[in-house]
Amino acid sequence: MINEHKPIDNLVFELQERAKELNCLYTIEDSLNRSEISLRQAFHTVINSIPPAWQYPKECKAKLVYGDIVYQTSDFEETKWFIQSDIVVQDKLVGRIAVYYLSEFPQANNGHGPFLKEEKKYSIGKFFHKETVVNDLSTLEKVNETVKTENLRGTSPYNIDKSYI
Numbered sequence: 001m002i003n004e005h006k007p008i009d010n011l012v013f014e015l016q017e018r019a020k021e022l023n024c025l026y027t028i029e030d031s032l033n034r035s036e037i038s039l040r041q042a043f044h045t046v047i048n049s050i051p052p053a054w055q056y057p058k059e060c061k062a063k064l065v066y067g068d069i070v071y072q073t074s075d076f077e078e079t080k081w082f083i084q085s086d087i088v089v090q091d092k093l094v095g096r097i098a099v100y101y102l103s104e105f106p107q108a109n110n111g112h113g114p115f116l117k118e119e120k121k122y123s124i125g126k127f128f129h130k131e132t133v134v135n136d137l138s139t140l141e142k143v144n145e146t147v148k149t150e151n152l153r154g155t156s157p158y159n160i161d162k163s164y165i
Helices: 006-033 039-049 117-121 124-128 131-153
Strands: 060-066 069-072 082-089 092-101
Touching: 006 039, 039 060, 039 069
Parallel strands: none
Antiparallel strands: 060 069, 060 092, 082 092
């Protein structure tokens, strides 16, 4: 007997997955555009917003490398089931973001391993290409470098974590 609700169930599933992805992308965009938080805080928000957006959130972990600093979700583990995207700022490779599954899942019906076509298609690294984010990252890098230099000289009232001394 054919399940008459199967097409509707599939549509509901697809819409739920897209809603999770959109929530993730909005959270990422918001955190990268907020001037009142540090880059470190923004990147922690980014990596922690990723697993809930994936098809198997309880088995999903994220890792972001920016320069020589690594940010990762708790209990992070690299596995063979992952997708990744470069972070490019002003035509310069500055990092990479990757999403891992901790265990094997059935191949999605689109030939991308356990990742849905949409998970593979949309690249979180794209957010680092946006003009405002690129400018913010460049400005933050310059400010952090200035604060580090002034801290070494003893002339800055701020520490590197952006808190007032």
